Amino acid sequence: MKNILGREVPDFIEGYGSVKHYEGAFARAGKPSKRAEVRIPKGAAPGGRKLCENLGEALDKLPLRDGMTVSFHHHLRNGDFVTNMVMEEIGKRGYKDIHVAASGLFACHGPLVPLIEDGTITQISVSTFGAGPVPQAISAGKLKKPVILRSHGGRPRAIENGEMHIDIAFIASPSCDEMGNINGSQGKSACGCLSYSYADAEFADYVVAVTDTLVPYPNTPVEISQNLVDYVAVVDAIGDPAGIASGATKVTEDPAKLAVAETAAELLDRAGYIRQGMSFQTGAGGISLAVAAGIRKRMLRDGISGSFGSGGIHGYFTRMLEEGLLRALWDVQCFDLEAIEHLARHDPRHLIMSGSLYGNPENKGCVVNNLDIMILGGFEVDTDFNLNVITGSNGVIMSASGGNEDCAAGSKISLVVSSLMKKGGRCIIREKVTTITTPGDTVDGIVTDKGIAINPRRADLVEKLKDSGLPIVDIHELLRMGDELGAVKDHPEFGERIVGVVEYRDGTVIDVVHQVL
């Protein structure tokens, strides 16, 4: 059937199951829900030993089986060794049909592809992807079941309410003691906080801390505590620091991009969003940080002090905290070394939040609901303001929602900020996007170098900006400009087979991804 956004989504998807169809961004908000029962297969007794000298010893103790779900977090980003290490060992032991429930997978996870090909891994769930061999293999139809794409809030929602049961969670642990008290901000593979793994640690049957830095008991501080952890496996290295964090995230130096960012900041100011107690979130991209720079400039000019910066934290935010422009940071992952180092200094204003606290729409109030301004990234925007952050225009999976749809839904204003024409000559505006990730109902506008389009749903915003002098145009006009500029149009050939199921943050299916032939 066609869902309310006009996307063709069947009622049943092989390898996924029955579909709950998307019914609107807030159709399920405020409804009763639950957190699922948690099994504790084995309690502890005084004198119990959790420490395993290597990963193999831990795996020997675990009830491995075909068809199990094992989970991983992605705070080591493109430097993660743990997912490959564990899956290769499980593959060697001959287990099949494994569901890899990772919060994210990156280019470094190429070694999973042979395991997909040989049937060790037949299912994957993620909330973020770095472009690379795994999503390419999925788009090519190599994975037996469709990948399930959830947001950063949707993943803990599914774990916590029991929709996605984890048999064994493997937690890459930058520092850990022998009882399983873990933190991410210390050790040779320090990555900052471990927020996305908190739901895994709490709801999995078994939890294994995989660490390269065993510290004396008790580890301080503690992010994941010993009462949740079954085993501690010591390995040589859990990650490659070079891949974990870029040294520093930097504001773009491209004058065209700087101009777009400046326009976005001006829009936010004119519309009244740069005000006392304001909060905001940007990605770590150069253009997003340039918007942050524009916001900062206006805050300094007008003597404004904000409330919080949230999401992936970077040096730009920690510096604004130190300048007194922000009262606090809500950190769900550290994007750069500056953020990691700041977290390791234990400033109480640098708050760690779980993925559930960040964006789970089913709990009693996630942080995105308190967000004023959200700067969104994305590959394509359609004329209904629906946003695609999953597939490239060639149809191949390149990324996943991350916090995009959570923040778009929660924030008071969400803007896509981008050059109109992207690399390769494609226009960001499309009549229809290849895949819908973030519904247009939650996207308030797009700011480009060729003009600004405001979602007509936001009549209040249109009214506020009508005399601003800002170059506001209809979104169809932006599409037309793209055509005039000779926008490249892709015509990917899709097969019948569904290789990806895009869950909206509330667990309904908003779209599907087909195999690229």
Next chain:
Amino acid sequence: MKNILGREVPDFIEGYGSVKHYEGAFARAGKPSKRAEVRIPKGAAPGGRKLCENLGEALDKLPLRDGMTVSFHHHLRNGDFVTNMVMEEIGKRGYKDIHVAASGLFACHGPLVPLIEDGTITQISVSTFGAGPVPQAISAGKLKKPVILRSHGGRPRAIENGEMHIDIAFIASPSCDEMGNINGSQGKSACGCLSYSYADAEFADYVVAVTDTLVPYPNTPVEISQNLVDYVAVVDAIGDPAGIASGATKVTEDPAKLAVAETAAELLDRAGYIRQGMSFQTGAGGISLAVAAGIRKRMLRDGISGSFGSGGIHGYFTRMLEEGLLRALWDVQCFDLEAIEHLARHDPRHLIMSGSLYGNPENKGCVVNNLDIMILGGFEVDTDFNLNVITGSNGVIMSASGGNEDCAAGSKISLVVSSLMKKGGRCIIREKVTTITTPGDTVDGIVTDKGIAINPRRADLVEKLKDSGLPIVDIHELLRMGDELGAVKDHPEFGERIVGVVEYRDGTVIDVVHQVL
């Protein structure tokens, strides 16, 4: 029937239900268990408001009903206003048959007695009691159902596994923002951490933060986060600072008590427990602190640095941390102003732990299992080393287990340290204790001014100490000495009616308390 400790405990107790009989301190250790499903009656949507101008407004919004279970924490100790305030309002509204599931009740909770008498409150569960009107009323048979006495680890166990379902948790919140991010270390009623309330916040259907200090969003740091909180009710004062914490806990100055403490420290040293990486817990009583002083002296003498101090944290522990004698503190409640102030300084070595992390025997490893030395308090010890920390020798309920039985079970050595003759001329050693709280299987010895008795179960300890020159005697000898010194014997007259059910930390019933006629 008589249980394995020889206590008469029926299979069914009116107002409590079917009894699981105590079968040994570790009979259930390492068994599978679960954390119960949690209901979220109402999720949140962006723009949702939690703030209530007063308690009445919050109560208006809650589905109050006869027979509900409401919970409270006791971190404000004898200065708590919230329990009385909420229960008086519930009483005024005419609700009956309420179960008050408080982590502790103190002398300040006298206003609950009229509510017990008029049937507003018909059931109470606690894990700590301060002697006073409420336990007196219970002992006199005024409460309709028997009070359930659990340990600090047993209470979160019962909440987490669903044995004790909480309908509404009222969290006294020394500081809170409008979304319900709570901490206990700031505000005019600062009390330190709020550990005992964490399970309530996580497992109750509804959670209400009751605060007298509303701070800008977001509160920093956060102990209980907004995703768990339904409403924030602002009141004038949640507590009386004078009752929350004593100004400073002090080592006893009584030479006799100092001598006992010194003997205990010498025993620990001779038996090899004062060693590199050691951990220990004491109460905040003058004699316990004197043992800590004796331990500290030996650590300094021998260049020993310890691992952690745990439990209720006091200035003696924070100073040992600052001296480098301890690497960390595991804090479950702050016993004095020094500890509260230290916690407010955000030293990452000062770790907060939940009650479950502290002592729940059903999780994957609580902190008491890592404890070396535990100094126990108590009213009576019998010749099988069973310990009573609940009833006075007159049969009246005076206190509750607190962490006593958790730490006795988890630690490598647990010692009662006391004068042989207590106030009023009673001997601490009795043939049979009035009530068993902590089974003798987990109590390793008692150190008194008239001699030391070691539990014969600890043959290793007896062997280690045989040439120590310490005054080690059979426990029956201590009993005899007491008799020689003219020990006062009480002969309380008990009724048939059971007014208290003493649950061991694993949820079995270890003893019952009868009405005092």
